[in-house]
Amino acid sequence: MTNLLEISNLNVTFETRFRSVTAVHDVSLSVAQGESVALVGASGSGKTVLGRSILGLVDEPGVVSGSILFDGKQIVDRNEDDFRDIRGVGVAMVFQDALDGLNPVYSVGSQLSEILTVRLGYQRGRARERAIELMLQVGIRDPEGRYNDYPHQFSGGMRQRICIALAVGMQPKLLIADEPTTALDVTVQAGILRLIKKLQTETGMGLIFVTHDLAVAREVSDRMVVMYNGRIVEEGTTDDVFLRPQHPYTKALLSAHPAHAKSWRDLEPIPEEFVTDGPSSGSQTVSAIVPTASIG
16 A cells, blocks of 8 residues: 555654743654554643644644655645645544534534535535535435534534534545544444544545544554654554553553453553653653443
């Protein structure tokens, strides 16, 4: 498979008056066309910053350095106009909170239609037809009847489906899903995961699925990348990482899986010294408690 995305020696540093904080440290990662990669790690491990750097969404005082090749083209240090040609039609992103991706004062149908009109050049009538098709594709019942409904009239799971429709409607080559199921109950979560996998199969797009949930990672990915302290500490096929983990942090994550614990008291924090080559920051620890969901 041809690599759609190639990241080499990527660093994302936030400079302030008082200190410099490196959120992503010397990361190298590739994603092939049609491949599904789970980016796993605790909160604060650098997963979301890495995802946002691919879309040029790291705001000041963040500084991105290194190399990001998307479809063979360098995108580090591109200007905002260049990124408009990449976002959506090249790389699309689904965020954790659906309300962040939807405008509350416009109907969901009009938001879908506007993107299709502005970005893909659809005529107004065709844009409406395609918007209804997308709503149906992501599992919105009676899409014609709900076309003029506003985001607050949908449940959390339905809003997330609308956000997925907004993303895949642009026919991206790569979809970044940043913990899109975290705020949803396990039944809705399972449906969203099945939807994303179904759409990936149908479109052939690459997928980066950012999550702290090991059960979710195993459900959606071909390959797993484990991050800690801004670094990639382990990567491999999903089965290999689950069955034959190599890094102490990965082993600790898996052993801390609630399914293997009789009580929450059995779940211990993971000492930072497990990452022997990571940046030192005293006695800080990262919790090994990893929420799980039953995936049907």
